Amino acid sequence: MSRAAGLTLAWRFAALRLSGAPIIPIAIIGLLLLVAVLADVLAPYNPEVGTLGDRFRPPAWQAGGSEKHLLGTDHLGRDILSRLIVGARISMVVGFTAVIVAGVLGTFLGILSGYLGGWVDQVIMRVTDTWLALPALTFAIFLAAIVGPSAMNIVIILSAVYWTRYARVIRGEVLSLKERDFVRLAIVAGCSQWTIMRRHILPNVLNSAIVLGTLQLGVVVVAEAALSFLGVGVPPPKPAWGLMLADGKKGLMAGYWWLTVLPGSCIMLMVLSANLLGDWLRVKLDPQLRQL
Amino acid sequence: MKKFVVRRIGYSVLSLLLLSLTIFFFVRVTGDPAVLLAEPGASAEDLRIIREQFGLDRPLWIQYGAFMENLLKGDFGKSFYYRTPVLELYLSRLPHSLLLAGAAMVFSLLIGIPTGIIAAVRVNRWWDSIGKVFALLGLSLPSFWVGLLLILFFSVYLEWLPSSGAGTAWHVIMPAFALGWYFAAAHMRLTRSSMLEVLGSEYVKLARLKGLPEALVIAKHAFKNALIPVLTLAGINLVIMVNVAVVVETVFAWPGVGRLLFEGISFRDFPVVQATVILGGAMIIVVNLVVDILYAVIDPRIRLER
Numbered sequence: 001m002s003r004a005a006g007l008t009l010a011w012r013f014a015a016l017r018l019s020g021a022p023i024i025p026i027a028i029i030g031l032l033l034l035v036a037v038l039a040d041v042l043a044p045y046n047p048e049v050g051t052l053g054d055r056f057r058p059p060a061w062q063a064g065g066s067e068k069h070l071l072g073t074d075h076l077g078r079d080i081l082s083r084l085i086v087g088a089r090i091s092m093v094v095g096f097t098a099v100i101v102a103g104v105l106g107t108f109l110g111i112l113s114g115y116l117g118g119w120v121d122q123v124i125m126r127v128t129d130t131w132l133a134l135p136a137l138t139f140a141i142f143l144a145a146i147v148g149p150s151a152m153n154i155v156i157i158l159s160a161v162y163w164t165r166y167a168r169v170i171r172g173e174v175l176s177l178k179e180r181d182f183v184r185l186a187i188v189a190g191c192s193q194w195t196i197m198r199r200h201i202l203p204n205v206l207n208s209a210i211v212l213g214t215l216q217l218g219v220v221v222v223a224e225a226a227l228s229f230l231g232v233g234v235p236p237p238k239p240a241w242g243l244m245l246a247d248g249k250k251g252l253m254a255g256y257w258w259l260t261v262l263p264g265s266c267i268m269l270m271v272l273s274a275n276l277l278g279d280w281l282r283v284k285l286d287p288q289l290r291q292l
Numbered sequence: 293m294k295k296f297v298v299r300r301i302g303y304s305v306l307s308l309l310l311l312s313l314t315i316f317f318f319v320r321v322t323g324d325p326a327v328l329l330a331e332p333g334a335s336a337e338d339l340r341i342i343r344e345q346f347g348l349d350r351p352l353w354i355q356y357g358a359f360m361e362n363l364l365k366g367d368f369g370k371s372f373y374y375r376t377p378v379l380e381l382y383l384s385r386l387p388h389s390l391l392l393a394g395a396a397m398v399f400s401l402l403i404g405i406p407t408g409i410i411a412a413v414r415v416n417r418w419w420d421s422i423g424k425v426f427a428l429l430g431l432s433l434p435s436f437w438v439g440l441l442l443i444l445f446f447s448v449y450l451e452w453l454p455s456s457g458a459g460t461a462w463h464v465i466m467p468a469f470a471l472g473w474y475f476a477a478a479h480m481r482l483t484r485s486s487m488l489e490v491l492g493s494e495y496v497k498l499a500r501l502k503g504l505p506e507a508l509v510i511a512k513h514a515f516k517n518a519l520i521p522v523l524t525l526a527g528i529n530l531v532i533m534v535n536v537a538v539v540v541e542t543v544f545a546w547p548g549v550g551r552l553l554f555e556g557i558s559f560r561d562f563p564v565v566q567a568t569v570i571l572g573g574a575m576i577i578v579v580n581l582v583v584d585i586l587y588a589v590i591d592p593r594i595r596l597e598r
Contacts, residue, residue, distance in 0.1 A: 130314065139569065142569040
């Protein structure tokens, strides 16, 4: 086979794997990631400093708006576009970090619980059950109220609250995996428990963890926005989307719609994209999770 | 049966214990609990008195014992802000929360069940696709943003509905919609999958073979049985609604327990925050217990498991 033919084949294979991929959601998440990385370059103004003379300017296309502030200004005269752009960075960093930390922790505990069984399983699962019983948001609010607001704390809190879902699902998968022949053979071959968990179990549950993580991304972004909205999330004057909504509430009764509609739309786009991508990945990567 | 109930209750008691341990652990481990338990702006002398009063210098397990003793007596401390026992405060807010959750539940079932049935009967058709989009939107739109948009539209532009507070039936419409939105989508998804399962069962096939009209098969044979899991979920969700309403209640200034939690945070009123979280978690554990036992009463297969 010539090299070109091989390449075409590889290309075809890639195309097949990506068939039906939700292009718009991927593009939106990609765009938001790009905006998050380039936030400093893209933002036309300092998002944390405003000019009080320019308070409550509407977006450029409305009467009273100007090209100086394309999407208008808030109650302190800060540029909304700049705040949305830098806000994307906060949402992305908090969202992705929390999902990854929670995913690693939950997957690790799920594998331990499922593979070792016995009292380890009992302890981990009882804790998981109890934490799942607490409404996640209320629990997060409680933790945030104790440790105080900061972006770093939010990541820790959201990871601490959202690892349970992974642990549950992964444990279930490990329970059936460990009865399979390749695991039994590994035991016969004299592999240590640690090696079996790392080399034989982990690769087989990674798909589920990735699917769950993608679906959790939306949940975590909304949770961060809710915490910031309530004043226990990212502290002001940082331009988190949830904080912008809390600020926007002040201008709501006066009809300053852009302060509410714009940040909320960003959250919605982000969450919707993550959910669509997660649904697609679920069908593509993990037939077992289709019913989830 | 008795064995099952006893074991199930044992698990719940264990969960409640773990819940109290979790709360206790986080308060003691993350910094100085005296600062949390003292009123904002307390002096060093005040802090010392607090430490003595709560025995914060004693070993942890003795502290936990005292903590549990107070919880079991129903003593959650006194609110710094309202100067009344926290439990009283909580109970006075609960009816408002239940009213809001009830209204949101009615709304979510009125939307969720019919759309779920239509989606299942017309599976993979046009209606089903609309249902899927609706479910996805329901799960993706943050409730507080829905609430803010409702205020913008119905209070600011149309001036039809009051934007905040409670008192009349008009006040409950928007918060119930914002809160019920997510659950409507969840109930729709469950109705759809439950209905699909029932429609594939033997007795529905038999009903069809008997020559019953399709509408009757769906209404009489399928619908009734498909409804059981949905109503079970609704029962649990009602309690969950009370506990996740904090953001919606904040947006609409609705005087429920969620709003109480928010006030607790804003006024640095720690006893209120702690009590709200513990009581909320306990409520959910108890409801799960009740549902599990009821299920075992109805379905003997569950009792015999394990």
